[in-house]
Amino acid sequence: MNEAVNIRVTVNGEVRSHSVAPRETLADFLRNALELTGTHTGCEMGACGACLVLLDGQIVHSCLIFAVQADGAVVETIEGLAQRKAIAELQEAFHQRNALQCGFCTPGVLMTAYGVLARPGVPSRNEIRDALSGNYCRCTGYEAIVDAIETAARRRAEAAAEPEPETAP
């Protein structure tokens, strides 16, 4: 059953048609066929979180999903989120706080953080640590990541509380 299958997926806003092997994971498809190498693989078994992407708005492990299962779906990767400036304040907070070292976990961590920020209110440090429980980072020791997400969440909450400026900056 190695016949290639044709799939159509909307990835980062673009419709992509490809023929894929049934055993090819979504992670491999994104990295190899679409050259979206921001999605990483660290375990290929759902344990490390390096491969997280958005599939129809849900954060999923792209290493656990076959590319064929994404047929007809909408996928967004780190490149897409970055390009449409959906995580700009997180990226800025991560940069200032040095919440990454080698950066290999970072795309997955930012996906999780994006999910955290989508919820209302400012999460506690424990809630942030809990949300990160599926993201393995060998370099940072996590604290800077928690700090950066906390900062971004607080800024977002503050911005939401302020009245709209009358003119664009």
Added chain:
Amino acid sequence: MNAPLSFLDRPNSYIGRSVPRPNAKRLLNGQGRYVTDIVLPRMLHAAFTRSPHAHARIVSIDVSAARQMPGVRLVATGEDFARICKPWVGTLDHFKGMKSPPQWPLPIDKVVWSGQAMVAIVADTRAMAEDATEAVQVEYEELPAVVDIDAARSTGSPVITPEFGDNVCFRGVLDTGGVDDAFASACHIIEEEFRFARHTAVTLEPRAIVADYDPNEPRLTVHHATQTPYQFQDLYSRHYGIAEASVRVVAPDIGGSFGMKLHVYHEDMAVVGLSMMLGRPVKYVADRIESFVSDIHARDHRVRARMAIDAMGTILAIDVDDVTGIGAFSAYPRTSAIEGNQVIRLIGAPYRLKNYRAGLQVVFQNKVQMSQYRAVGHPIACTVTERLVDLAANKAGLDAFEVRARNLIRDDAYPCESPTGYRFEALSHEVCLAKLRTMMDYDSLRSEQRELRNRGIHRGIGIATFVEISNPSPAFYGVGGARISSQDGAIVSITPSGDVRCLISVTEQGQGTETVIGQIVAEHLGVDRDRVKVITGDTEVTPHGGATWACRGAGIGGETALQAANKLKANVLSVASAILQDHAGKLDIRNGWIVDASTEQQRIELAEIARLAYFRSDTLPPGTQAQLSVAHHYAPQGYPFAFTNGIQGCHVELDAETGFVRILKHWVVEDCGRIINPLLVDEQVRGGVVQGLGAAFFEECVYSETGQLTNGSLADYLVPMAFEMPDIEIGHVETPTLDTQLGAKGCGEAGTAAASAAALNAVNDAMAPFGATISQLPMTPARVLKALGHI
């Protein structure tokens, strides 16, 4: 607003300032370029058939079916590589009597650990190559596996390399004399047996390599996820007989290394050979299971230790015996003896200790190689020492801080020497101890502990002092014959636009090397940091140097950059003085302008000097030859190592019913000399602490009696995750080394060096009311329950 101006207020003052990393932005946008991501034209993929046995003779190999599999381009065995690759032996001359068998990329007559790569397949895709690995037929004759370190040394044990006669790779002895007398006269003797599991680096990006051999010139280009590109340039050149200048090793973004990616791996050497056989690029990326069975493992020690003290709690003598298991051979080119050697040399190092004796046995066994990983030997030495000190405190009725205050080397005693021959320029144990006490609010923690104990809540407080080796001279490897440089090189240039490029041999794995080098160059040259571009990790571009390991990047690489920048500045000022017809000594550079040194008045822009020098040399005064590039090398001189020191504290809560330990908080006070970027130093320390806490509570490579690794996946091997890790508070003391102008020492291993020791002391403190003790890492819930007598 009347605060006096500090040095940080000067223009272009960057050393000592927390600035973010310019190169982090790429990574934050998913635009990293890791070796895993690299694709070259006509590239093929390698996979390996691996040995299912820990120890077996290879009777026959049949690859005919594998060759017929779809997409397969090449199947190669040990004999194919032996024809083109010189074997390697992991010994160093200064370890007398050390032995290790020769290694080839793939084995020829026997396999010596389970998971060892046996046969290489190259195919159009990785999946096709993997499919073909299953079609390889190997007939093995199983041999008894040597697994346990005691069994390995017992008479009658099977010998892994029969020519050696036994399974001992290296024996080390240190003896100051006086130990037996000290024990005979001691008031108390403390004795403990410690066990330290094997664990492994688990970098999130596994090992990855793309080798591209072009037979026409010939030349070899290797994109290699490593810390040490020059070391590999040398090795590929010598083992495959390619001229060194025709070998290029590029280390782009690396997804974590921690010492693991600077050793020779059989698969990596094989990939180079495969590319030579095919004349095409070949890529190999280890998957997670392959990482567990083929990356170096770390530690694996059993230490028996005794300490003699007098009635006042003064340490009189230490006597230790360390046995460490290293796998079936010693790693190359750094060997597997450094770890044990550092254990026995660092035990007792923070203390005024005169009488010391240590024995070391480095033992072969049928497991994957054990070798250097972050904080080589330090956590073992620190844990043994600090646990003994706590036990001594108990015997002498002293508090943990008091026993250390009585025994630590005094801050005014430097320079001095350890009983094991380490020379200390200047350390700061006493200041650090006092600072930690304040940061922890130790007295309140103790009273809270007493109060909570009455309510059945068992918290523990542990502290651990440490000494760390950084900035190594050739005393580390060079004297042993290894072609591993302790010097670094930099080329710094002014570009025609007046920007600055620094090509330097130290490398980046996310710790911030390029940022720190940029800060140093910008400050010493007098330009804005944004105008300095730092380039690392390509042997064809940067001068030869040691690169980044053993905490040498900032100390040695930083001094190299500093001296190079000073040289270049002198060159710039000499051209400026010719143009301005003024004395160079009266000029300076600030913010990219040549200024009058005393008035800071701007005279001519650096960019204008560069324009004239590069494009209008005809307008320069006769005889002016502008040298706007300098190449500079720096090798450490003076002390053979720049020792650093510090102390850590750990606060835990023990659930005596379940054996679970929650880490509430962790503190570190450390002294890495001149701090170049506090933000980056703190994050190095935090990352290091968490790796130490992983070793303390979770991480263990578990082997069966037959030498099978039983937990080689991220579902089974536990790593520290965000939820279990505490916030870590960090304090600094700065005692710069006077061996360099920069004054920086290393900080990357400080966190790992003492975190597990502080944790072990904290757990023992929590268990004290139960009369229980533990001396084995990791402290899994089962082991804690066992110590408590519950199971």
